[in-house]
Amino acid sequence: MRLIDVDAFLDLESRIRDETLSSVEVLKELDDASTDYAILSHRWGDEVSYEEVIQLTKVDNRDEIRRRSGYLKIMKSCEQSKSDGLNWLWADTCCIDKRSSAELSEAINSMFRWYENSKRCYAYLHDTSVFPTTRDYVSFRGSNGWPEWFSRGWTLQELIAPKDIQFFNRDWKLIGDKGSLASKLQEITRVPVSVLKNGLSSQRSSVAQIVSWAADRRATRVEDRAYSLMGLLDVNMPMLYGEGKKAFQRLQLEVIRMSNDQSIFAWDPEGKNRQTTSVLADDPSLFRDCHDIVKMVPKEFNEELPSLWKSDEEFLTMPEDQGSLAFTVTNAGIQIWLPL
Template sequence: MRLLNTKTLQLEEFVTDIPPYAILSHTWEKEEVTFHDLQNLETARTKSGYAKLWNACARALRYRFNWIWIDSCCINKESSAELSEAINSMYQYYEDAAICYVYLCDVSSKYPPRNPKSDFRESRWFSRGWTLQELLAPLHVVFLDKAWKRIGTRWSLRDVVSAVTTIPVGVFEGRAIDEYSVAQRMSWAAFRETTRPEDEAYCLMGMFGVSLPPIYGEGSTKAFIRLQQEIIKISDDRSIFAWVAETSQKDEQRGLLAKSPYEFRMSGEVMASKPDVIGARSSYSFANNGLRIHLPLEPTGFSHDEKSEKHVGAFINYEEVIFLASLLCESVVDGNYLSVYLRKTGEQCFVRCHSDEMVLRPSPPTLDNVCEVTVRENATLRRLQATRGTGTSDIFHVILLPSAQHFVCAEPRHFRGSKSASVDLHRLPDISLVYDHPGGESFILNLDRWGSTPSFYLQQKNTIRGTVACRDHPHVDSILGQLDSGDYISVNSETRGDFGINLEVDYIPKHDPNIEFLSETLRPPELGFIVPLNLELFDQYRDIEIFPSDLFGREISTDVAYVTIFHTENGLTSFSHCPFRIVTYKLIWYTIHVAFGVEESVAWTDIILQDDQSKETSEEVWKSYLDYGSRAERRLNGQTSSSVSAKFFISNISLSLTASVEKRTKVQLGSHLLCLESKQEVISRWLSE
């Protein structure tokens, strides 16, 4: 691989004995510095992208890294052989890096990422295909804002990153991604985009441990099918077939392979299949006439009029029968089993029909109708991330940031009065650094070894309130402890190129408006609604708003959005964990607020119609449904009725809108559907007549 020297900005190639290096993850902007630009630094300095390159090197050099890898300049993209090697090795490059700097050029660190005002969640970086592996592969990840100021780490922001990406928090806490089903991993890429269509598939190779020769020009569908074929060679996880086509393609005859990662958008809940229940018959492979696989089949009915049924004695000709084929996969949400529809087209030949649906069945499939045995291949999985070394030694460099420099080290004696300290745990297995300041506040930073892992944790001088121990988990790189005064001490670790660790101590006053977003951990939502983004017959929109803003929600298409809610807890609710939300449709003359949620496990909905004279905002409407609000009774009464309607007039037309809540009957994001039906009626008589 080719690395960039952070001091000289010269490129050097390494085949073996690769030195410790940092790596940059970013989204491409105008005038990136390329491999050929670096052959002449004067030329490189004229490009706007030079500032990014220089800042990345400066950041790495600050932490003692002499080398950094940046995709824009460390690959000669004019060489097709080198480009192919880099594409297939990219995951490994990020996996082997000592640290990954994620530069978010469109994010400001003014607000913490948990603050709804933060633009962290909206960063373009989270929508790009290649950045998925750049998030997953490295051992240490640091997020930097547009001014190259540290926002946090993948560990410290794991709950926020999970909410934004739909990737389970466990992945960021060290659980190997190979433990998640193929469908789940595909779902992480469902809403990501790439500049070149084929890269939708190529950017996922490392995550599944397969290789593909890139063929630009083959199109995204061919590339993605090739990717699935390679995965099938090393895995018998049938969740790879658990996808849902767009509704517009429901009548299209399909095979068992998806066309794009987007078709796995509903598959985040699909667990890996349990093929052992059918023994050796679990094997499947490709032949020249398609995929040969053994599936439990259950006839559901005839695809044409029943008059076309052909009976021979007790035998039914199944040429026109649609079957439910079980994938032997369960839903992690409710334990139901997943099946897809197959239609027989010839002797032992089937196509998938109704491909916009996956059916949930409460009981496991019967195994009365399973085809003959095929040869099974053993899986060859990539090495797990957890087997890698940490790339650091036992030397801690404790640094008080300017905000914390009113503290002074009081113990041990040889560090007394210092603002920084370097501790080698090989020579000193454990040490407690006591910090005091004249105002009376104090804290202890403990450094020790836990097994083979160096660790650090905070402790009060006279009490252990607020103690956070890094040794509880080897991936912890940020801790937050509260002092007796109510103020906070934050300690962030960052890997250095000389195999040391910087511990940077920050002081945060309790009145800091962002402290609640630093100390609170997001809780994954229990429930979700599919919400329509347009109303049939109502086309005079000015705006659509969902309140409160939803960190876990997302717009699935131009027609619908996925919105999450939480179970009611202890009466009053907060914005972050609310059990109901408001979707507001702002028309030219009217504003329609539709409230929906779950109260004591029962779904409810309500409609509020306002004319253009009303000053009530979405937030005010939302607050009115709280326990002390004017509409609280409507929420509570919603326990007995999940269907409400409203009628109003525009010109000489009477419009009515009915809202209802339905529980899902097929695989989809969320547990419920918010259904809105509208009707119009022309009024023939007017009062003036």
Template sequence: MATILKRASKGKAGYGKIQFCGEQARRDGLQYFWVDTCCIDKSNACYVYLPDVSQSSSVLADNSNESWESFRKSEWFRRGWTLQELIAPASVDFFSREEVLLGNKTSLEQDICETTGIPATALRGSALSDFSVAERMSWTECRETTYKEDKAYSLLGIFDVYMPLIYGEGKDRALRRLREEIDKASRGTSLFKREDFSVSFSLSDVSDVEHFVARKIELVKIHKALGVDGSRRVVVLHGLGGIGKTQLTVAYAKRHKDDYSGIFWLNIKDENSLKQSFVKVAKQISREHPLALRLSNVDTNENLDDVVDAVKEWLSLLNNKRWLMIYDNYDSPKLPGKTDPTVVNIREFLPELY
């Protein structure tokens, strides 16, 4: 501390934080302390100074949800590099601008989990290999970094991999290299949980009849015909318009949503509607699987054929076998001898066979 006092300018931004850290370390009986970049060792304690959280002891005493709102909105929870600072150390203490102890990651666990989306078990020290690649990537979804490449570099500790830092290569190339290192590390080892390709269930774009009652025998037949063994199956529901095919399918999807890694609803009324459905699917997948680089990089506003191909490619990955694609409103199928140019050939929009 004496060395810092002699060499550092007290007028520089951040000096107060360094001084506070030294004083707090002394109060806690610590002989040494580091600032910012070094509090990621599991054996160390980490002090988090939150300059955008202004809470005095009197405010904290009421313990109301409103008094903790600034804590949940702190910029610290939106920075890329702070993810490993939160997870790695066994002890993380949070301090307000007034240098008041707000609590630690144990006492503030619920607030932190709700703010970051990180499971409590990860905060408590569970092995990160217990969480899939996709799940760990989701923890970074709302985090930003000053340098684009740091979006990948800040995750090296989270995935326990190493690669050279090459600033200037761009975010996409950095993420691609990260993906390659993760793939290398996962081969022949149990350090990585098998990726599940899961995508959150949502039928928000599908109209749902509130009091529709599906016959159980029909739902059972559909489920038996589709199976859930990972093999490719095609089931066709056919009948006159208005008899309830769409609502029967909605009922099936809701009942069996946990049997599939993802359920995707596509409107095949015409080719443009179908391609727009693929755009929505692409955005949904890339949001939850940001390392699916082709999906993340494809321009969803330009070449829709590229979007379709990118989605089909992701769905055709070797271990990605438990999804369900629902093509609705296919009233004009492509049949031999049918020359209507508006007819959609559904075969062109099916993922490749494994």
């Protein structure tokens, strides 16, 4: 991954202010598994790109770049990293050369791991002074009554993956951390406290549950509604911007290829949607009511079945080796064994 050298960036900013410019290398390729680094999570705005950062000592519009809110985010993140004893910082705005589709695809497929491997994540809430305790539809009208950070597709994995998240307000004042705010974060995001504190591996979350957490989140491009879930669902696939809602169909097929979790077919459990054209959902919003759907191995299913049976009639149990049977996807449909 490409990281910002915190000392080099802050030194460059000092040299620009003092008008003692010289060439400084602020970005470097390093291994995420063996490097201690901080990582930024934020809502995109007026950002600074990779090519602008590497040419800061040369470009004529340097002062205009430095006035952007995106530049201030990088500088403040670097200052916080230095204060925390972390010499490297990753920010998606300038650490990915988005002119390269191959690099962009690799970065998005690696992003969950990068957040997971970070030593500390800085979550910047640009539209609030305090961490919210109740919904405020007046202040946050366009984001379901909470700061906008909580309504975006990409920030879901950025909330779950890092072990240590510190939340900063619009003025870059610390307003809380993930551990101490876990109960409130569960209320806001529907992500269980156990997952927030210990990660996805701590709870055997079903595919349906995970997608339900993203049901009301938005993205600038419709494809990102699917791509932002790849890391959470532990799948990789190429990105094809322009495919629209087909991206979510492709994501589900990739999950089916990699997993035998049948909850992926349990979308719209209350039958509110009239979609009947496919066994797959058109959009993550159709999983909104799936937060209580759990996955079970056949043994657990057989043990639970008697408590759900409403008559004295005998019933057949599910063969315990059936849970390992693969799904088969063809042009004619999906072949699957299900207990009915």
